[in-house]
Amino acid sequence: MKRAAFYTLGCKVNQYETEAISEMFEKAGYKIVDFEDEADVYVINTCTVTNLSDRKSRQMIRRAKRNNENSIVIVIGCYAQTAPEEVSKIEGVNLVVGTKDRSRILEYLKELETSGGRRNYVGDIMKTREFEELGVNVYKERTRAFIKIQEGCNQFCTYCIIPYARGPVRSRSEENILKEVSGLAHSGYKEVVLTGIHVASYGKDIKNTSLIDIIRKVHEIEGIERIRLGSIEPTTVTEEFVRAIKGMEKLCPQFHISLQSGCDSTLKRMNRKYTTKEYLRSVELLRENLKDVAVTTDVMVGFPGETDEEFNETCRFVEKVLFARMHVFKYSRRKGTPAASYPDQVAPQKKEERSRILIELASRMTLEYNKSFTGRVLPVLFEQEVKGKEGFMEGLTPNYIRVECKGDKDIEGQILNVLLREAKDDYIVGEIVN
Known part of the structure; x- marks a missing residue:
């Protein structure tokens, strides 16, 4: 063989x-x-x-x-x-x-x-207009399945090579998505993550469907207990969107809304399609309407032309929003993108310093968010054994808090109620309750 x-x-x-x-x-x-x-x-x-x-x-x-x-x-x-x-x-x-x-x-x-x-x-990927079907029936990981619902990106942020690597937006048919989710539910998966290159664009290229429509239909599939969304744009989170998802109990109250910068002039140079004011309004809409919501994000440091003041603006904005989790990464010059030829490229040591400042801030925010849930009982979907800790299992709450508990391997794939006892840097120590 x-x-x-x-x-x-x-x-x-x-x-x-x-x-x-x-x-x-x-x-x-x-x-x-x-x-x-x-x-x-x-x-x-x-x-x-x-x-x-x-x-x-x-x-x-x-x-x-x-x-x-x-x-x-x-x-x-x-x-x-x-x-x-x-x-x-x-x-x-x-x-x-x-x-x-x-x-x-x-x-x-x-x-x-x-x-x-x-x-x-x-x-030539830029001429491709059809979604290429590559279905998955069984995942090696038994608890959570990723479902690709969309391909490509039409945003053309000035730093990003991905539109040239993935081509224009192509949405997968509802029929194929629902068939795959139903099969995974039948195989015992409790959680699905709707993912894509630019999930927010789902349905823009095909008639009679939208991101809300597909979430609604996946929500109806028996056996699926949790739905998560891949990274979305602040422009997706409108009053209409929030109204539509408010009653969907299976949709996890965790939204990864890409920020990239907390400074409007940097956002403009990046060709991002929103302002910090619009971003903040999206976060407020979620927090006003959904209980225990977690907002997570990505932030880039060292974009060409980013001054100390612009970076400080980002820090102030990030602290104002108070993210549950924040991924920080340094700008990387990609040949073929507009930003590669921009003047005032930021020195590597400056990027390193800014990255360290924001990573420390990210850790503080995660700890603060986690602490706000100690003493509460929340459902945890247990995923795997904790590496290096015998007799401990870990999993996620609906709002994406990582929880570690004493437990045997046989609870893998189960959703159990856990008393959240002690907040650590990026997880909470909990105790399973009946």
Whole structure:
């Protein structure tokens, strides 16, 4: 039996796509093995959000060949899409596919096995108008399933390479989404995460559906107890949106609303489509209408031209909003994006310093948010054993607080009531109650 191994870099969408491709290989008779093991075929799903992502992708390609020098190495994903020639030249790469036609990967592999050599199947993603179906029936993780509902992005933020890597917005049909969710519910999954490259754009390119419509329909599926949304835009959170979700008990009160900067002039240079005032109004709408809501976000430091005052504005705004969690990352210059040629690029040491300040602020906010829930009883979906702590299990509350409890492996996949006792840096120690 031939063996195949997979490695995923980057986002939840990439993870979903790797799961789907792994299933295709399994159905074709391959045994799926760990990436560190010897395999006949290695598939590396790459990311290109930062220069570091590119470098990691190249490292994993080389590692695959070291594991078995006679293996076939297939490179797919965003880095493959944006730099196919560069990827093709990496020693050991046999097949480059990109972010479309991945459903034909086995066909391409067969052709390669017959004729040998190297193949590059990367096409023009900007001309793609159809959503490519890559369904998942079984996840290796038993508690939470990611459902890809949308592909591509039309936003063209000045720092971002992703629209060029993923192409224009394509929405998945309601029928296929609901069929996949129903199958996962039947397999025992309690939580689904609706994800995509730009989830807020779902339905913009097809008739008679919208993000609200698909949430509503997933909400009706029996067996699904929790629904989460991938990252959304502040412009999505309107009064109409909040009114629509208010009665949806399965929709988790946790919203990841991308901020990027808390300074209006920086947001403008980034080509973000909102102001800090509009962002704050979205957060207020959620907090006024939903109980225990958690707002999480991403913030970038060191965008070209960001002055000390602009950075300080971001810090002040972030403290004003008080996020439950905040991911901080440094601007990375991406060739082919407008911001790469902007003047006043920020020095690496300045980015490092700003990043450290915001990460410390993020930790304080998370601790403050967690402390506000101590003494409360909340339902926790237990996901896995705590690494390095024998006899402890961890999981998430609906509002995305990570909780650790004494417990056995048999509670994995169960939703149990937990008394939240002691807030730590980024989790709470709890005790299961009947």
